Amino acid sequence: MRISKGALLIVIAFIAPLIVELRTVLAWVNVELTLLESAVLGIGLIGVILVWALWPQEGTSESAG
Amino acid sequence: MNIHTYEKLWLIAAMVLIVGFIATITYGSVGLGITMVGDQQDTVEPTELDDERFSDPRVAQVGENEYEAYVTAQMFSFQPDPIEVPEDSEVTFYVTSRDVIHSFSLVGTNVNTMVIPGEVAEMTVEFDEPQDYGVVCNEYCGPNHHNMEGMVHVVPEDEFDLTELDAEAPDEVETGDDIDVTATVENRLLDPIETTVTLEIGNETVSEDVTIDGGETDETTFTVDSAQLGEGDHEWTVTVDEHTDSWTVTVVDELEDGDADDDADDESNENTDAGDDTDGGENGTEDETDTDETESDASGGDDE
Amino acid sequence: MTNTYIESFPAEAKVVRAAFYSSFLALAIGGLFGIIQTLHRTGYYRFMDSADYYTVLTAHGVLLAITFTIFFLVGVFTWATTTSLDRPVEDIRFTWAWYGLMVLGTVLTAIPIFAGFTDSEMSASVLFTFYAPLQGHPLFYFGLVLFVVGTWLAGVDWFRSWWAWKQEHPDERIPLPTFMVLTTTLMWYIATLGVAAAILLFLLPWSLGLVESVNPLLTRTLFWFFGHPVVYFWLMPAYMMWYVLLPKISGGKLFSDPLARVVFVLFLILSVPTGIHHQYLDPGIAEGFKFIAMTNTMFLLLPSLLTAFTVVASMEHGARQRGGTGYLGWLKALPWRDPVFAGMALAGLMFAAAGFSGMINAGMNINYLVHNTFWVVGHFHLTVGTAVALTFMAVTYWFLPQVTGKALWSRSVALGQVVLWFVGMTFMSNAMHRGGLLGIPRRTAEPQYEGFEFEAAVGSVGELDAQIALGGALLTLSLVLFFANVVGTALNSRSDDLPANEYADTLSGPSDAPLVLDNLKLWTAIAIVLVIFAYSFPLLSIIERGGLFGPELTELPVSIGLGLEYLWVTTVSTVTAAGETAITIIAGVSS
Numbered sequence: 001m002r003i004s005k006g007a008l009l010i011v012i013a014f015i016a017p018l019i020v021e022l023r024t025v026l027a028w029v030n031v032e033l034t035l036l037e038s039a040v041l042g043i044g045l046i047g048v049i050l051v052w053a054l055w056p057q058e059g060t061s062e063s064a065g
Numbered sequence: 066m067n068i069h070t071y072e073k074l075w076l077i078a079a080m081v082l083i084v085g086f087i088a089t090i091t092y093g094s095v096g097l098g099i100t101m102v103g104d105q106q107d108t109v110e111p112t113e114l115d116d117e118r119f120s121d122p123r124v125a126q127v128g129e130n131e132y133e134a135y136v137t138a139q140m141f142s143f144q145p146d147p148i149e150v151p152e153d154s155e156v157t158f159y160v161t162s163r164d165v166i167h168s169f170s171l172v173g174t175n176v177n178t179m180v181i182p183g184e185v186a187e188m189t190v191e192f193d194e195p196q197d198y199g200v201v202c203n204e205y206c207g208p209n210h211h212n213m214e215g216m217v218h219v220v221p222e223d224e225f226d227l228t229e230l231d232a233e234a235p236d237e238v239e240t241g242d243d244i245d246v247t248a249t250v251e252n253r254l255l256d257p258i259e260t261t262v263t264l265e266i267g268n269e270t271v272s273e274d275v276t277i278d279g280g281e282t283d284e285t286t287f288t289v290d291s292a293q294l295g296e297g298d299h300e301w302t303v304t305v306d307e308h309t310d311s312w313t314v315t316v317v318d319e320l321e322d323g324d325a326d327d328d329a330d331d332e333s334n335e336n337t338d339a340g341d342d343t344d345g346g347e348n349g350t351e352d353e354t355d356t357d358e359t360e361s362d363a364s365g366g367d368d369e
Numbered sequence: 370m371t372n373t374y375i376e377s378f379p380a381e382a383k384v385v386r387a388a389f390y391s392s393f394l395a396l397a398i399g400g401l402f403g404i405i406q407t408l409h410r411t412g413y414y415r416f417m418d419s420a421d422y423y424t425v426l427t428a429h430g431v432l433l434a435i436t437f438t439i440f441f442l443v444g445v446f447t448w449a450t451t452t453s454l455d456r457p458v459e460d461i462r463f464t465w466a467w468y469g470l471m472v473l474g475t476v477l478t479a480i481p482i483f484a485g486f487t488d489s490e491m492s493a494s495v496l497f498t499f500y501a502p503l504q505g506h507p508l509f510y511f512g513l514v515l516f517v518v519g520t521w522l523a524g525v526d527w528f529r530s531w532w533a534w535k536q537e538h539p540d541e542r543i544p545l546p547t548f549m550v551l552t553t554t555l556m557w558y559i560a561t562l563g564v565a566a567a568i569l570l571f572l573l574p575w576s577l578g579l580v581e582s583v584n585p586l587l588t589r590t591l592f593w594f595f596g597h598p599v600v601y602f603w604l605m606p607a608y609m610m611w612y613v614l615l616p617k618i619s620g621g622k623l624f625s626d627p628l629a630r631v632v633f634v635l636f637l638i639l640s641v642p643t644g645i646h647h648q649y650l651d652p653g654i655a656e657g658f659k660f661i662a663m664t665n666t667m668f669l670l671l672p673s674l675l676t677a678f679t680v681v682a683s684m685e686h687g688a689r690q691r692g693g694t695g696y697l698g699w700l701k702a703l704p705w706r707d708p709v710f711a712g713m714a715l716a717g718l719m720f721a722a723a724g725f726s727g728m729i730n731a732g733m734n735i736n737y738l739v740h741n742t743f744w745v746v747g748h749f750h751l752t753v754g755t756a757v758a759l760t761f762m763a764v765t766y767w768f769l770p771q772v773t774g775k776a777l778w779s780r781s782v783a784l785g786q787v788v789l790w791f792v793g794m795t796f797m798s799n800a801m802h803r804g805g806l807l808g809i810p811r812r813t814a815e816p817q818y819e820g821f822e823f824e825a826a827v828g829s830v831g832e833l834d835a836q837i838a839l840g841g842a843l844l845t846l847s848l849v850l851f852f853a854n855v856v857g858t859a860l861n862s863r864s865d866d867l868p869a870n871e872y873a874d875t876l877s878g879p880s881d882a883p884l885v886l887d888n889l890k891l892w893t894a895i896a897i898v899l900v901i902f903a904y905s906f907p908l909l910s911i912i913e914r915g916g917l918f919g920p921e922l923t924e925l926p927v928s929i930g931l932g933l934e935y936l937w938v939t940t941v942s943t944v945t946a947a948g949e950t951a952i953t954i955i956a957g958v959s960s
């Protein structure tokens with residue numbers, strides 16, 4: 001774990017406004033995401049964050065979790 | 066007081082932001098001329114509203130491309146509805162309420178004002194393209210608030226008029242007497258209009274071209290021979306552009322009952338002639354006897 | 370032996386607890402109504418008549434904006450004065466008396482509101498703004514008055530504590546939490562004069578039939594005289610928590626005591642002379658007055674911006690104390706697993722977002738676009754509905770052990786709860802804002818019209834509705850978790866292992882704050898002058914235009930009575946019209 005579980009939860013929660021607002025903002029520049037695309041993007045981002053957070057840090061090899 | 070450097074910087078940035086906002090808004094007011102709904106108008110008595118604007122809510126032309134719209138809001142409607150104005154026009158709305166607080170809000174635009182009983186909201190709006198706008202009341206005004214809606218139609222120049230039509234005819238005449246149908250057409254535009262006044266009665270259509278100066282009223286009278294109509298109820302309709310007025314005239318024959326009408330169908334007078342006369346020509350008509358006589362049906366103007 | 374509040378102030382802890390529980394009850398009922406509204410408006414589930422929607426909305430508004438917030442506030446303020454002055458209240462019977470008065474006021478107000486659901490004549494579906502000529506039952510207004518008087522007496526209680534303390538500590542600075550309580554109370558006294566005048570002089574006599582009519586613009590202006598500062602009345606206890614509790618929980622100290630005082634003084638003097646910004650689109654008020662209100666409002670951004678700085682700086686200090694490093698790396702060192710911290714931090718974050726939509730609202734001529742649209746509802750669910758409500762819920766997890774002596778039922782559920790609120794509100798409020806830009810009105814049971822449709826620039830109105838409903842559902846779930854925790858904690862047994870009743874120290878202490886900041890008389894005088902400056906001319910001009918008691922109005926009690934009256938009026942006019950037509954026809958026939 002790179003960050004505490006609590007911090008991870010908050011970071012994931014923070015993805016919600018990012019994705020929701022991203023859709024609004026992109027619409028201004030005529031990029032229109034569908035609901036599905038936004039959802040996929042959101043889930044993708046959360047996935048990346050999870051991988052990043054859970055990836056064992058160098059030096060602390062097996063201590064993740 | 067001991068203020069940290071970062072705090073000072075933040076403070077300055079905050080003040081710059083605030084002054085920037087105020088400047089933006091001031092620019093909107095002064096530079097762009099976005100004025101606020103204010104206290105320009107005198108107060109009115111909401112339960113009476115008998116001044117000449119609100120006793121007859123309507124659109125009036127006041128200049129070349131300038132119009133005024135007198136609008137009342139009441140539970141749970143707007144008057145007039147729809148409001149029709151031409152494209153490329155500047156419209157000043159005067160809106161007041163007959164009862165509680167409402168709003169007058171053109172959906173998706175910044176035409177939006179509170180409507181307060183006793184006060185008159187004034188707002189000038191420029192309309193470019195022809196378009197239909199929904200109007201909502203966005204202030205809660207009672208249990209049917211959600212049903213309070215209206216429309217503003219911005220129509221192409223050539224479809225726009227401010228014509229008022231009012232037609233009158235007796236409700237009942239004796240067979241043989243003339244029926245005078247009088248169409249009063251008011252042109253509330255500033256410019257003259259050319260149009261056609263048309264009367265339909267029975268199977269007959271009579272029309273007349275008229276030219277009405279701005280702000281003037283024209284009276285056209287069509288005279289119809291009741292004998293030709295025959296006994297019974299006859300609906301008539303006067304049409305000027307897309308305005309219509311209609312009612313029913315009843316032809317009675319006190320002396321004879323029944324078949325005084327047989328002959329009426331043969332002769333269908335040429336109403337077009339009458340139309341040429343400037344002042345309410347006469348004309349003939351044809352009956353449409355619904356009561357008896359099968360033959361009258363057959364004759365009922367299929368040859369026209 | 371612990372060092373909790375209930376140990377030090379057992380009698381006060383009971384009142385504070387009672388105030389909290391009262392506020393939670395209001396939150397529970399109000400929240401239930403919230404989801405009902407959400408489902409009704411969006412059309413997902415409508416089980417009641419749309420006319421009843423407005424009764425639900427009245428209850429939602431009153432219970433959440435007035436009852437929930439203010440009961441919580443009096444609890445927090447009582448805690449703050451007793452703790453920071455380190456002395457019990459002067460007379461606990463007096464404390465119970467104002468609490469009792471507030472309860473009585475709430476009950477009396479609630480009776481006619483809830484009667485709106487029944488067939489009875491009584492009702493008050495006038496929404497929490499009760500704009501005349503909509504008329505509620507007299508009990509509604511009377512209850513509100515009692516409630517406000519209760520809060521006035523609560524203020525007296527806090528002042529008494531301070532006066533008594535001052536006798537014993539003549540040369541000491543007012544402790545920061547008490548300073549915050551006193552300035553907020555003074556602001557409240559000035560602000561409530563408006564609503565008291567509106568009710569006592571006009572609305573109550575009018576609802577009792579003592580006067581014929583009222584001037585709708587006048588009572589409306591008096592309402593907003595109160596209606597804007599009430600926003601700060603909700604917000605000040607939240608700010609206090611961000612200043613005195615959040616730094617502590619983050620593991621550090623408050624960045625600056627003097628700046629905190631400046632902020633509260635600014636709120637005292639600037640909160641009231643801004644109310645006209647709710648009336649930018651009102652006919653009958655000159656543009657100039659609106660402009661003054663606009664500038665005052667913009668300057669009112671300053672204390673909030675300063676708060677943002679202080680709060681973030683204090684959190685950073687805390688994080689660094691806990692070993693955090695780096696430009697942003699310190700964020701990781703914050704106690705994110707602590708629901709008290711996480712909840713407050715998320716609430717603060719949402720408040721920043723609310724600031725943006727607030728600036729749009731405040732922009733006089735930009736306001737045309739959003740006034741009374743769903744945008745506004747989105748905005749204040751971020752402010753009062755999150756910055757305030759979420760902070761209150763988060764600090765509840767700290768307060769409950771203090772006032773009950775029992776350990777919190779579940780910290781994990783609590784953390785989940787605050788996160789859910791944040792996510793739910795993100796969905797709900799974003800869609801509300803966007804819906805507002807399309808022109809979708811607020812306060813409308815069925816924002817679906819016959820003649821036209823709202824056109825969404827992105828997505829569709831259906832999508833917005835779905836997003837709102839989803840958000841509302843998450844919020845409701847969050848509330849359920851919150852109450853589970855409250856009840857669970859109440860059912861726990863007393864614990865000996867609880868955090869002590871302490872609040873944050875300061876890095877830069879009161880000695881750095883100029884003495885003049887504590888001169889409450891001076892600030893009150895300035896506040897009054899500003900209020901007179903901002904309000905006397907508008908009020909005079911409104912009275913001059915429309916009269917003190919306004920024009921003649923049709924009386925419109927919003928009730929079943931209204932339905933009947935409406936029916937009656939329509940029937941009468943239809944019958945008259947039909948009669949007239951008949952007469953014309955008969956006359957025509959006989960002539």
Ligand code: HEM
Pocket residue numbers: 400401403404406407410426427429430433434437438496497498746750753754755758810811812813814840841842844845848
């Ligand atoms: C479960 C959580 C909540 C939901 C689902 C919810 C939903 C709603 C909705 C849909 C409306 C708009 C009604 C309309 O304009 O037609 C509304 C109005 C409102 N809500 Fe909430 N809300 C919630 C929580 C809160 C909280 C916590 C507060 C304040 C502490 C709050 C305060 C208000 C106020 C003051 C109004 C305006 C009432 C009025 O216009 O008269 N709500 N709420």
Ligand SMILES: [Cu+2]
Pocket residue numbers: 167168202203204205206207210211213
């Ligand atoms: Cu309405």
Ligand SMILES: [Cu+2]
Pocket residue numbers: 596597598600644646647
């Ligand atoms: Cu305000």
